[in-house]
Amino acid sequence: MRVIGLTGGIATGKSTVSNLFKANGFPVVDADVVARLEPFALEQWVITDTHDVLKKGTGGWRKVVAAFGEDILLENGEVDRPKLGQIVFTDPSKRQLLNRLLASYISYGILWEVFKLWIKGCNIIILDVPLLFEAKMDRWTNPIIVVWVDPETQLKRLMERDRTSAQDAQNRINAQMPLDEKRSKADIVIDNNGSLEDLNENFRKILDQVSKPLTWTEFWLSRQGAIVAIVSIFSGVLGCKKLVARL
Incomplete structure (x- = not known):
């Protein structure tokens, strides 16, 4: 796989x-989608809506409440995501603390989703994770694709998208690993400084690269490969038993 x-x-x-x-x-x-802490768009951690790491009563919820206090809760006991987002965006140490508290729950959720797709027989899976390098999840993936823009374009687009000030937008950008550092770690870089048409063209150029036939290592990690391995082992054992019986 x-x-x-x-x-x-x-x-x-x-x-x-x-x-x-x-x-x-x-x-x-x-x-990236479910747990985003709007309006601050904290690109924090979602797997699916069934694996919301901050949902009331979950292990992640209990750890975050213990660390940040009940002041971050709404009347219904759920986390006030905008309030928590504001706290962690203005204090790098608290942002790192939040990431550490949730890391194990996030990893479990992602692995569970990948496992379900493996069971379905999917041979190629896209793992879309904003903090891929920060969470050390890059070790699970190959190749790694980084969508890159220059700093000026990133700042301009963020300000236009969220109608925020240059300072607020820059603070949010600074809260993440620099794009150039991510680019240096990538196997494939998609330059998105141009138009949507340019992006579509760049995307089409990488489709063949990511869709090429599985390597033998990838095949043996797929469901089909596992089935072949099990059948081969079973056939080998059965053949050995028949051979021994004839001796």
């Missing part, structure tokens, strides 16, 4: 690329 890592930065167009993969029939494990 081939697990392709997809990452980028805020306002780089990563979600657009993720949607292009979906439109082309690729299953996507999205770790």
